[in-house]
Amino acid sequence: MPEPTSDATADEGAAADDDTETAPEVPSIDLPSDAFDAVLDALDGRDPNDPLRFEGFSVARDDGGYVLDPADGDRQTGVSERELHEALDERAPAVTDWYAFERVVGEFGPRRAFLRWLEDADGATVATRYAALAEGIERAWGELKITATVTDRGERRYDVRHADDAGVPVDELDRYDDPLDARELVKLDEKGRYRPLKTAPTLAGGWVFPDLGPRDAYEAVETVYPATVANWHREREGELDVSHWRETMERQSGIYGVVKTWDRGEGHEHVDWVAEACCDDSQCLKRREWEYDDETDLNVDGGDGAFPCREPCSVVVSAARKWTRLESERPRTYEFDLTxxxxxxxxxxxxxxxxxxxxxxxxxxxxxxxxxxxxxxxxxxxxxxxxxxxxxxxxxxxxxxxx
Amino acid sequence: MQSLVIVAHGSHLNPGSSAPTYDHADTIRATGAFDEVKTGFWKEEPHFREVLRTVEGDEIYVVPLFVSEGYFTEQVIPRELRLDGWDVSEWDSDGLSADQATLVAEDIDHEVHYCGPVGTHRAMTDVIVRRAESVTGDPDVGEGFGLAVVGHGTERNENSAKAIEYHADRIAERDRFDEVKALYMDEDPEVDDLPDYFESDDVVLVPLFIADGYHTQEDIPEDVGLCEDHTEGYDVPTEVDGTRIWYAGAVGTEPLMADVILERAADAGADLGTALDDVRETTRVATGD
Incomplete structure (x- = not known):
């Protein structure tokens, strides 16, 4: 996390750099009233010793008004509401950035982490990000391309579409605004066949969510690739709960209970074959993190996906049930001629x-x-x-x- | 923040399997009774194992969109949701009376209210009747009509037959239909012989299934004789051995199912405001023609 004060210094330093000519321009932002009201709301009843921190400065409440620190290099006390509005309007990028993440995006871990990751909010300064957002920041998530932009009121907007449709004008694609509509878009592949695995690399294109707010953008991504953000977030936090092949199969019951009998204590070549068959990047965009057990890795690459696969999925378990039966057969020698x-x-x-x-x-x-x-x-x-x-x-x- | 999680079977093969789950979730979402409405599946994504980690709220109600108590509601769902300390005795059920159990889901280290399945709730009776209204297009259907409620028999799950009988008995007590019978797919009285069990010229046949799929679209229509082969399709009604059979398809696709999901959550303590009334009103069958 960047320190607010050192960031302000860094910005000033950057402004003096030779790079300024090539650096993208920070867009002009008007402070919207809802952002200003949210600041007042946050300050209301807040401990004066616990200022509200924005990038580069902080605001606190005191007896006679507000405290702005720093303002023109110094701590300024007795700031009126009107003066505060003026000051915050001058600092609109930092204020709207605070508002976007603290009030619009909210606390929910996966959503917050994902939307911050999209614009590198934990690494880059507000100025750098706003300049980049003005141009459009693009990120890939599976087969999705997500483009984040910022309005002149500092609001984030997102364009979500199939990566294959990059650069296609919005009016040449089917437009959607409700993220739940993505449920229908992911149901069939481009040949009209049912997709039982949502992370299979068979997402059809031809559609776009051109103008989503932050929460809807997150919902759209989570509808196309359910729980991928939640698992990616856990992984980033070092808390991904991986369930390996052995424990996953031990857990199965009913018609799937038979799969555990496929592990005969004779190695894991059969599971290597399963992973090669089902979990290769050509079949599934998740990056397989589960192995045979917590001490034994499979001899197959887990893939390069952005989001992790934390246990054998239901498609793998169902297929494994079939293989368990088929693999109980003994090989025979058949003799016939082929050229x-x-x-x-x-x-x-x-x-x-x-x-x-x-x-x-x-x-x-x-x-x-x-x-x-x-x-x-x-x-x-x-x-x-x-x-x-x-x-x-x-x-x-x-x-x-x-x- | 109050969250509803609807958990259903889903399918690897049938693209329509999740449709009723999504539809009812949308109906409930539109009432605004919950801050969020999520869906999770056994065969689709998000899976039961991962759905709770997509939930933001702190008052979480999990309602299984299943027709009866049994393997899924008692073993699979609690295990996959990782409900700590789950034991079927938590429900203290006779096979029909599961209401809810409040347990910590280890996946999120947070309490959830795990509700009984929709199929055994008393409000499900109304959905079966509503289904009969929908398929006949008559909000007053009853006089001159028989009603058959059909499901798996005890071979698959003894509680399945209990749920069928429970609703058939409750509908019979209302004296709305001339006759009401519980029929089964794999035991007597078998749905194959439907005309033998009814005197009425018109019989509405309502399968107690959540989603349309192999059983409701292929098995039952062929067994009952609505068609030789399901690919031919069938008319509603179709006359079989002198009985006009109004085949309703899976009861779970009826919009009023959303009401039962809400009832389950309300029984577990959810604050629903006017949502129940709203759903009953918006899902009504139009009067007249």
Whole structure:
């Protein structure tokens, strides 16, 4: 946290620097009456020895009026309300900054931390931030692009949209103003398929919340990516409660209780595969912080997301239930013939499905192993009438029974 | 600051599963009775595990949008919300009478009021009747009509059948419909044989489910014979073996459900002002046609 007085000095110092020509201009701010009233309200009944601190100065109440410290370098007492208004109007950026965070944004930890982070309020001075806000401060959050600006009354406004829509004029996008409308925007991907995982990198674009206030901006982000801000905040505070794979699966009951039996004390390769399948950045934008247990890391990268993943999610648990059953099967040796190209084609098909590339493979592009004609040819050639690859039944007994 | 948290099942597969939860949250939000209304899910996000950390208020009411007491309300939700010291005896319930328990949620180290499910609240009876009004478009429906309340039987959860019977009995006592029956999906009397259980020419069929999904959109319509295959759709009403069946779909989609959620919170001590009256008024079925 910057010290108010040293900041004032720093500002003066900065003003004398050679950089001033290139530094962005601090916008002119008019002190709105609600901000001034909020200051009076905060001073009302406040201990005179506990001044209200703004960046670069403080205000307290005393018997005859107000105390401004410093004013023109000195502590000024007996300031009337009218004089105080004048003084605060001259210091409108600092006052509106206080008002924005102390009164509009409020105390709630995740919201406050997020909105302060957006404009680096815990690192940069008011002057620096207001100058940057005048230009628009952009931040990424998952696939969102959030642009923070400031009005000439010192109010923060936020534009929230898909990062792919950066630079698109607002009137070319579908405009929304109620952050809860984001619930519908996140429901389906751009092909109209349901998104069961909100942090999957499949957010559709084409919409914009062009003019949100601070609370609504936070709500919009939390609606698109629920609880991500809360978890990011806990992590910043050093309080992220990570629940690793083992404890998460131990906790499961009902139809998911079976998953704990998949851990057989023979290592965690199976969980590595789960994480590679589900938690890779290509599948989920959360940064996986959970491991096999608190002593054993997985051998898979957790990703680079801005917000953490603190435990295996319900999609992972559901998939793990399926794998627990499938992985209880013992391998068998099947014998059938494939040409080298056919073996590679099977690999191509698996890759195309796993990487979600099916729709990108052009209809007549027979160079692609996962091309539909190529795949249909392979099926026509290598499947028998029962759909068995290479004509080999899945269950050896099937043949016996039929004979 | 007073907060409402509605917790529901949600779905990995069905995009419409969360819709009733969101709709009722919006209805309640519009009353202004709570400073914030949040939703949390078992299969969607925010998950039960993380919803409380998104809550700002200090008086927190958690209402499960589930039809009966059982596995979810007694085990899954308290465990996932990390309600310290939870034991089902906190509710001292006979399977229908769970009201609320006040416990510290370890996730936020703060007390929450954990309420009984909406489905067993006495106000749910009114929602079933309202659903019959909605599907027939008649706010006075009753005379000449039978009403079937349908749900899972005891195979899935013995309390499920209790809730169905409870509401069917209460509606029958009102002498509004000519006949009222509780029917089940997996035991007798089975919903498949609906016409056998009613003498009335017209029967409203109300499934006690929260959201429309596999059971209400595929299973029941096919079992009852409203259609051969659910993909064909069906008319309301559809005549089956001489009985006109007015199939209502999941009762949980009825706007008046918001009232039951509020009732649960009020029973747990929430200060609602005029919200209950507001919701009953704004969700009414229009009179006449």
């Amino acid at each position: 080298p190209s056919e073996k590679e084609q099977v690999e191509d098909i698996i890759d195309a499905v796993a990487d979600g590339r099916i729709d990108e493979i052009r209809e007549a592009d027979t160079k692609e192993g996962a091309n539909r004609y190529r795949t249909r040819f392979l099926r026509a050639k290598r499947f028998d009438d029962e759909g068995n690859l290479g004509g080999v039944p899945t269950e050896p007994a099937e043949t016996g029974d039929e004979e």
